[in-house]
Amino acid sequence: MKTRFRNRVVVVTGAAAGIGRQLCLKFAQAGAWIAMLDLHQEPLDALGSQLVIKHNTKALGLVCDVSDPEAVSQAFDRILDQFGGIDLLINNAGIAHRSPFVDTELEVFRRVMETNYFGSLYCTKACLPSLIERKGMIIAMSSMSGFAPLWHRSGYSASKHAMHGLFECLRVELAESDVQVMMVCPGFTATDIRKNALRADGSIRGEPFPWLGEVASAMDVAEDIYQGALKGKRLLVLSNVGRGTRLLYRFFPQLFERLVSARLSGVGDQKS
Numbered sequence: 001m002k003t004r005f006r007n008r009v010v011v012v013t014g015a016a017a018g019i020g021r022q023l024c025l026k027f028a029q030a031g032a033w034i035a036m037l038d039l040h041q042e043p044l045d046a047l048g049s050q051l052v053i054k055h056n057t058k059a060l061g062l063v064c065d066v067s068d069p070e071a072v073s074q075a076f077d078r079i080l081d082q083f084g085g086i087d088l089l090i091n092n093a094g095i096a097h098r099s100p101f102v103d104t105e106l107e108v109f110r111r112v113m114e115t116n117y118f119g120s121l122y123c124t125k126a127c128l129p130s131l132i133e134r135k136g137m138i139i140a141m142s143s144m145s146g147f148a149p150l151w152h153r154s155g156y157s158a159s160k161h162a163m164h165g166l167f168e169c170l171r172v173e174l175a176e177s178d179v180q181v182m183m184v185c186p187g188f189t190a191t192d193i194r195k196n197a198l199r200a201d202g203s204i205r206g207e208p209f210p211w212l213g214e215v216a217s218a219m220d221v222a223e224d225i226y227q228g229a230l231k232g233k234r235l236l237v238l239s240n241v242g243r244g245t246r247l248l249y250r251f252f253p254q255l256f257e258r259l260v261s262a263r264l265s266g267v268g269d270q271k272s
Contacts, residue, residue, distance in 0.1 A: 002035065003030075003031065004030075004032030004229075004230055005027055005030045005031060005032040005087070005088070005229075006030065006032070007031060007032070007033065007035050008032050008033065008087035008088060009035065009079070009083040009084075009085060009086050009087050009088070010024075010027045010032040010033065010034055010035070010087065010088040010090065011035045011036075011076075011079060011086055011088070011090065011094055011127065011191070012024050012027075012034065012035070012037070012064075012090045012091050013034055013037045013038075013064075013066050013088045013090065013093035013119065013120075013123055014037070014038060014092040014093030014094060015034075015036035015037055015038050015044065015047065015061070015092070016036070016038035016039075016040065016044055016047060017043065018045035018139045018189075018218050019036075019092060019141070019186070019189065019218045019221050019222055019225075020036075020038070020090075020092040020093070021218070022218045022219045022221070022222035023045060023090055023092065023218045023222045023225060023226070024036055024047060024051060024059075025051070025055075025222070026203055026222045026223060026225075026226045027088075027226065028051040028054075028055040028057045028059070029055055029174055030226070031055075031057065032057065033057055033058040033083055033086070033249075034048075034051055034057065034058070034059045034060070035059075035060045035061075035062070035079045035082075035083065036048065036061040036062070037061075037062055037064040037066065037075055037093070037123075038061070038063065038064070038093075039063060039064075039065060040063065041255075043062065043063055044061030044062070044063070045059065047059075048060070048061045051089065055238065058083070060078070060079065060082055060083070060174050062075045062078060062079070065120060066093045066112075066115060066119030066120075067103075067115045067118060067119050067122075067162060067187070068121055068153040069118075069122045070207065072119075072122040072126050072238070073122075075126075076123070076126035076127050079127075080127075085125075085130045085134050086096075086127045086129070086130045086131060086134070086136060087128075087134050087136040087137070087139075087193070087239045088136055088137045088139065088229070089123060089127055089131065089137075089138050089139070090138070090139045090141070090225075091119070091123055091124065091138070091139065091140045091141060092122035092139075092141045092161075093115060093116075093119055093120075094115060094116045094119075094141065094159075095111065095112055095115045095116065095122055095196065095197070095198065096112070096153070096197040096198070097112055097152075097153070097156055097197055097198040097199070098152050098153065098198075098199070099152055099198070099199055099200035100200065101154045101155075103200040104154070104155065104200045105200060105202055107199055107202055108155060108198050108199075108200065108201075108202050109136040109154075109155040109158070109233055111191065111198065112155040112156055112158075112159050113155065113158065113159050113162070115159075116156070116159035116160065116162075116163065116262060117159045117162040117163055117166070119145070120140055120163055120166070120167075121166060124138060124170070128179075128216065129203065131179050132174070132177045132179055132218075134136050135177070135178040135179060136179055136180075137168070137179065137180040137181070137229060137232075138180070138181045138182070139181070139184060139229060140163050140166075140167045140168065140181070140183050140184065140224065141184050141186070142159045142160045142163055142164060142183050142184060142185045143156070143157075143185055143186065143213060144185055144186070144187055144237075144245050144246070145160050146160030146161055146163065146164050146185055147164070147185065147245075147250075148244050148245045148246065148248075150263050159173075161231075163181060163183075167183055168181075168183070171234070180232050182228060182229065182232075182233050182234060182235070182236060183234070183235050183236070184225055184228070184236045184238070184240045185235070185237045185238065185246070186216065186221050187207055187217065187245075188215045189217070189218060189221050190214065191218050214224075216238065221238060224236065224238050232255065
């Protein structure tokens with residue numbers, strides 16, 4: 001089990017920071033070869049050098065906007081040329097928004113969906129033949145918003161629900177190909193996604209919006225995801241908030257909507 005990913009090719013989108021960065025470090029520590037996709041070359045180069053020096057592995061960092069299907073196609077062609085195949089795709093790249101539906105411009109919904117849902121779709125489509133050939137694995141990063149409603153997250157939540165629909169259907173289609181699909185639903189995690197969330201007009205907040213409850217570190221989340229991948233889990237719901245939220249909304253949806261959703265969303269906070 002501990003050598004499952006040694007000399008295997010792992011692709012991580014949104015790799016330069018947060019959970020993505022920690023996933024690169026964790027899988028490199030396990031002996032994997034890492035292909036990293038993100039929007040800026042400098043942090044990719046710095047992370048790639050760290051992976052090579054500290055973990056004596058192979059690393060490739062490519063600038064790629066996952067919402068651009070042509071850019072995705074070119075990036076995965078380079079990965080396949082360099083490494084010869086792909087064993088694990090981690091669809092981690094994503095953006096959020098925090099704004100009431102009634103005030104949110106249509107372009108914000110489009111940008112969130114294009115990155116979170118279509119970005120994951122494009123990347124999966126680009127490497128699926130290699131994953132099938134090598135009996136690989138797909139990890140799709142969802143959220144507690146993918147199974148329970150939160151205030152002022154309608155576009156973000158919609159993108160995560162769409163990801164569940166896509167990858168759960170894909171899991172069924174790929175069953176005979178021995179390609180595994182794992183959905184991951186982190187709870188509150190200390191990353192910059194809150195600070196970089198979009199406002200109703202599409203501008204970037206520049207400061208984190210409030211989240212209530214236990215906040216996990218990106219390192220701990222990456223460790224849990226790695227262990228879930230080793231065990232071949234289908235669904236990984238992380239943090240006490242995430243697990244409790246899923247059960248409460250599943251069995252007592254009206255109670256959740258009335259008492260819990262606004263509190264978890266930080267509604268009423270002065271910074272919201």
